[in-house]
Amino acid sequence: MQNDNSKFKIDKIRHSLSHLLAMAVLEKFPNVKFGIGPAIENGFYYDFDFNFNAELRRTECGTTRKSQRKSALSPRKSAITEGDLVEIEKWIRDLIKKDLKFKKEIVSFAEAKKLFKNQPYKLELIKELNKNKEKISIYTTGSRKPVLGQGESVFIDLCAGPHVKSTLRQSSGQAYEINPDAFKLTKIAGAYWRGDEKNPMLTRIYGVAFNTKKELDDYLQKQAEAEKRDHRLLGQKLDLFHFDEEFGMGLPLWHPKGALLRQIIEDYCIQEYLQNGYQLLRTPHIARLDLWKKSGHWDFYRENMYSPMKVEEEKYVVKPMNCPGHILIYNHQPKSYRDLPLRYAELGTVYRFEKSGVLHGLIRVRGFTQDDAHIFCAPEQLGQEITACLKLGLKILNAFGFKEYDIYLSTRPKKYIGSPKNWEKATAALKYALGKTNLKYQIDPGEGVFYGPKIDLKIKDSLGRPWQCTTIQVDFNLPEKFELVYIDQKGKKQQPIMIHRALLGSLERFIGVLLEHFAGALPLWLSPIQVEIINVGSAHRQYAKEIYSRLLENNIRTNLSDENLTVSKRIRDAEIQKVPYILVVGDKEIQNQTVNVRHRGQPASAEEIKIEKLIEKIKKEVENKTI
């Protein structure tokens, strides 16, 4: 984990590199117009307009509004391509070696307008700063008297900073402040000016930068590995799901093998819930708008909700959460202390609005299923219930092969409801549970939801990337809004506390992470097809069918391969589909009443074994959830 100081330092380097990138581009393209160039995670970018005048001319010729808008949809022909990035990197390296200084100055509005007179995008920003009565600060990179776009190795940018003092580290005189071997320009993309599609599309050049070459190499290698494991590609290759524009963005369509994978996960979750004292609920996908007004979602969560639809004289919305339905079930009949804790679970599908730009495969979708549950308990049961949630969560995550976590405890934010005393108690209960499960965690001060503190758990995949997964939230708000009560031992009315908890989070996202974690080679217990049977010739088909039936009888998910293809092609296909066991049967196997088994990823390990022995082996592996 980086500390704040080293993060600040590397961000300064990344931001400074974005200026050097702009400077290099300006030297080679004197007419380029600049957008903005910030530091971002792992690197930086800068936006350029290489065709500004051309566009201006087009507008002057009197093109219609409509055709202008159309032209803005595709990146305008840029003066550079990704093939040029290596060359630009070299220019940047040359600049770094010149020991350029970064100098900050505050300038007047008039001065700024003069400096950036040929830079329309910068002028737009300057005018805004002036309007908001903010200081206009510029950074000069280089050592001569600053004139934008002129003179050797001088570049001025509108910028609040901060930056490195110099590209060369002063103290040693040798080392570079910006390591010329630890950055790389990675890609070019189109980006609308200020992210607005009505604006011109600029050319964005991305780069990554680190302190050392080793860090850079490690990052690039990890990126390459991550690309190979991209769950969107694996979803296609393994024929699990696809997204269809005709159906709608962010709404995955599950193919037979994908739907089966989901079912296996759901079945496992439900089995665990039942063994842990949960009861299952089902609630519909739409509900009256008034319900969401009462719950507060319509006020606090509206931007994530879809517009209401009219059903006869009532307004309805598709549900963004499962909580209100569960609450109405709690409230349907009086509850006593003897009923608590009540653990209601539902694999509930919810719909939340996400901008099309942020949708990403299964990780970010518009409709997804939560492994959701709501626990209603007495205040004194809070600690034990949260502990039980965490323990169950860890057990389930372990079964899927996730053993490393980043855990956060989020405490009371500035705006909150409920009494500070209750917040303290709830936070103490969360801490108690983390202590009971021996989990290391960080405190995220003030990051709790307005209705209560929470624990968030991110799982780390095989590349060490963290993914949001489990969340356990204490809620004082909804029990109050819906006037939930139970009768205590003394016959008095009390308000229960509600816990919202999702262990895998969203099944869609979890499956996406699972695919990337295993690079598609799912453990046997999760594989939609566990065994592929391949008969060598038509004379062996009958025997293959017998084995197929025997495996099915033993609940082993099996596929009998298409015999019209060659044996080698069928083996190759099953390998591409990452089937854990491939069985080949021919004369010898019939004679010995055996099968020839190939284990996934170990083609050399093919062995001939009796079918009973194989069934026993597979059953044991599934039962133990061997990874």
Ligand SMILES: [Zn+2]
């Ligand atoms: Zn800057």
Ligand SMILES: [Zn+2]
């Ligand atoms: Zn909830």
